[in-house]
Amino acid sequence: xxxxxxxxxxxxxxxxxxxxxxxxxxxxxxxxxxxxxxxxxxxxxxxxxxxxxxxxxxxxxxxxxxxxxxxxxxxxxxxxxxxxxxxxxxxxxxxxxxxxxxxxxxxxxxxxxxxxxxxxxxxxxxxxxxxxxxxxxxxxxxxxxxxxxxxxxxxxxxxxxxxxxxxxxxxxxxxxxxxxxxxxxxxxxxxxxxxxxxxxxxxxxxxxxxxxxxxxxxxxxxxxxxxxxxxxxxxxxxxxxxxxxxxxxxxxxxxxxxxxxxxxxxxxxxxxxxxxxxxxxxxxxxxxxxxxxx
Amino acid sequence: xxxxxxxxxxxxxxxxxxxxxxxxxxxxxxxxxxxxxxxxxxxxxxxxxxxxxxxxxxxxxxxxxxxxxxxxxxxxxxxxxxxxxxxxxxxxxxxxxxxxxxxxxxxxxxxxxxxxxxxxxxxxxxxxxxxxxxxxxxxxxxxxxxxxxxxxxxxxxxxxxxxxxxxxxxxxxxxxxxxxxxxxxxxxxxxxxxxxxxxxxxxxxxxxxxxxxxxxxxxxxxxxxxxxxxxxxxxxxxxxxxxxxxxxxxxxxxxxxxxxxxxxxxxxxxxxxxxxxxxxxxxxxxxxxxxxxxxxxxxxxxxxxx
Numbered sequence: 390x391x392x393x394x395x396x397x398x399x400x401x402x403x404x405x406x407x408x409x410x411x412x413x414x415x416x417x418x419x420x421x422x423x424x425x426x427x428x429x430x431x432x433x434x435x436x437x438x439x440x441x442x443x444x445x446x447x448x449x450x451x452x453x454x455x456x457x458x459x460x461x462x463x464x465x466x467x468x469x470x471x472x473x474x475x476x477x478x479x480x481x482x483x484x485x486x487x488x489x490x491x492x493x494x495x496x497x498x499x500x501x502x503x504x505x506x507x508x509x510x511x512x513x514x515x516x517x518x519x520x521x522x523x524x525x526x527x528x529x530x531x532x533x534x535x536x537x538x539x540x541x542x543x544x545x546x547x548x549x550x551x552x553x554x555x556x557x558x559x560x561x562x563x564x565x566x567x568x569x570x571x572x573x574x575x576x577x578x579x580x581x582x583x584x585x586x587x588x589x590x591x592x593x594x595x596x597x598x599x600x601x602x603x604x605x606x607x608x609x610x611x612x613x614x615x616x617x618x619x620x621x622x623x624x625x626x627x628x629x630x631x632x633x634x635x636x637x638x639x640x641x642x643x644x645x646x647x648x649x650x651x652x653x654x655x656x657x658x659x660x661x662x663x664x665x666x667x668x669x670x671x672x673x674x675x676x677x678x679x680x681x682x683x
Numbered sequence: 684x685x686x687x688x689x690x691x692x693x694x695x696x697x698x699x700x701x702x703x704x705x706x707x708x709x710x711x712x713x714x715x716x717x718x719x720x721x722x723x724x725x726x727x728x729x730x731x732x733x734x735x736x737x738x739x740x741x742x743x744x745x746x747x748x749x750x751x752x753x754x755x756x757x758x759x760x761x762x763x764x765x766x767x768x769x770x771x772x773x774x775x776x777x778x779x780x781x782x783x784x785x786x787x788x789x790x791x792x793x794x795x796x797x798x799x800x801x802x803x804x805x806x807x808x809x810x811x812x813x814x815x816x817x818x819x820x821x822x823x824x825x826x827x828x829x830x831x832x833x834x835x836x837x838x839x840x841x842x843x844x845x846x847x848x849x850x851x852x853x854x855x856x857x858x859x860x861x862x863x864x865x866x867x868x869x870x871x872x873x874x875x876x877x878x879x880x881x882x883x884x885x886x887x888x889x890x891x892x893x894x895x896x897x898x899x900x901x902x903x904x905x906x907x908x909x910x911x912x913x914x915x916x917x918x919x920x921x922x923x924x925x926x927x928x929x930x931x932x933x934x935x936x937x938x939x940x941x942x943x944x945x946x947x948x949x950x951x952x953x954x955x956x957x958x959x960x961x962x963x964x965x966x967x968x969x970x971x972x973x974x975x976x977x978x979x980x981x982x983x984x985x986x987x988x989x
Binding site (some may be wrong): 429460474518520521522525526527528529530532533534535536538555609613616617620621622624636640643644645646648652655658659663664666667670 | 701702705706709710719770819820822823824825827828831832835836838839840844849863923925927930933934943944945947949951953956957959960963964966967971
């Protein structure tokens with residue numbers, strides 16, 4: 390594999406431009422856009438996302454016959470405004486997705502560093518647990534956990550973190566095993582640094598790149614899982630507007646052709662996940678040559 | 684080789700042990716397990732009887748031992764909703780899940796393998812790029828949304844296919860597509876990278892030097908060898924398909940294990956949920972073991988390493 394110049398610190402303007410080669414502008418714009426919509430949902434949404442009027446149920450989008458400009462993207466089975474629900478749904482997806490990725494990343498990176506650096510029986514124990522948890526089908530495992538602790542936004546975050554930390558632990562441990570042999574770590578040992586200090590000050594900063602790449606790639610997986618859980622009725626509890634929940638509700642109008650109730654929330658999930666994957670893919674190639682084969 | 688296989692089997696037993704321990708502890712640690720294991724709305728006498736039966740006053744390791752003992756005997760408890768042993772329910776749904784998974788696998792290989800080969804042969808050019816976009820789309824579209832859009836198109840607008848249920852080939856088409864879609868992308872990626880690796884090897888160069896036509900080199904020499912890792916992945920994915928089909932089966936009301944799991948959640952039928960997780964994890968551990976053994980038999984490098 391040819392090493393490209395990204396590994397060298399970027400100095401001049403030309404280098405900076407080259408570093409951005411192939412930058413996924415559109416995906417990042419979409420992610421930032423969804424983030425802004427999530428942040429300013431209260432200002433942007435034309436209606437209350439959780440309250441509707443039954444008299445106005447199943448209104449089609451404005452451009453179809455029977456639609457009105459008041460409900461631009463139509464209304465659902467309870468007469469709630471679809472556009473407002475999509476806007477507030479962005480908040481749920483963003484908050485749950487990003488916090489769950491961070492929880493999983495924190496657990497997985499921490500255990501991966503400890504496992505790789507300490508080695509021995511600690512490594513054996515952590516890796517056997519990782520293997521076992523990896524064998525559990527992720528969605529089924531998440532459903533099992535929600536059946537125990539009950540669904541709420543907070544619980545979903547913890548559950549997703551508990552299900553997905555293993556992916557980080559594996560990769561990070563592998564990186565630590567090679568970092569451990571490097572001279573700066575050996576020097577730190579000679580200099581009398583404690584194990585904790587070495588792991589925190591010398592190992593952690595060097596695996597953060599990989600953790601960030603993995604996190605971006607995991608974001609898509611986590612959002613789809615959250616949507617699946619909500620779709621099955623064990624995710625974000627109603628009447629909160631989550632995209633997966635909207636899809637489950639949209640199923641009720643599907644057979645009579647109320648397409649906007651399924652196509653629109655689904656497109657939002659797809660756009661967000663696709664953008665996260667494209668960004669993750671680019672970051673992987675740019676930041677971390679070791680992860681290219683993933 | 685015997686040593687290698689023995690060690691692999693020992694590891695798998697360890698995994699199964701940890702698996703059961705994990706599930707056991709999650710149920711016990713998060714509160715009073717009787718609230719999960721006793722039917723909703725049961726009387727106090729029933730709760731006490733359940734406490735007695737599970738011996739919740741005994742030390743936790745004794746409880747765990749009896750939990751494992753009943754698992755080994757195939758006793759996964761009684762379904763609250765169906766009033767039959769959970770294992771029986773599970774086994775009655777398994778053929779349906781297997782049928783769906785096989786159809787989805789056939790579909791994912793039919794799409795994934797040829798497009799992966801095409802991408803590898805035309806690396807960096809149009810078809811490779813098109814394939815990359817396709818695989819990213821495959822990995823990004825949630826399967827339940829694919830399912831809903833399929834229903835909207837083929838059942839509601841065109842009225843070609845039935846939207847739910849089972850019984851005929853027509854019922855199978857849409858769920859198999861929705862489930863196989865994601866895996867088609869994964870199989871394409873692996874076929875591509877595996878083909879690229881083989882195409883760079885010495886024996887392919889030799890085949891070309893001999894003056895064989897390129898189509899023969901690709902079809903006969905490269906394809907056969909590149910297929911091995913893809914088929915391995917397909918073997919694991921078949922088991923995974925059985926276990927992740929819950930959303931697709933819910934969308935299409937397909938009576939498989941996923942549907943059983945969904946009913947388990949909606950009816951608060953905890954023994955069913957627990958059994959599906961345990962059996963799913965167990966299945967994956969065992970398939971991984973079988974594949975490792977198979978590889979050791981085929982490939983001497985692996986067994987000598989041990």
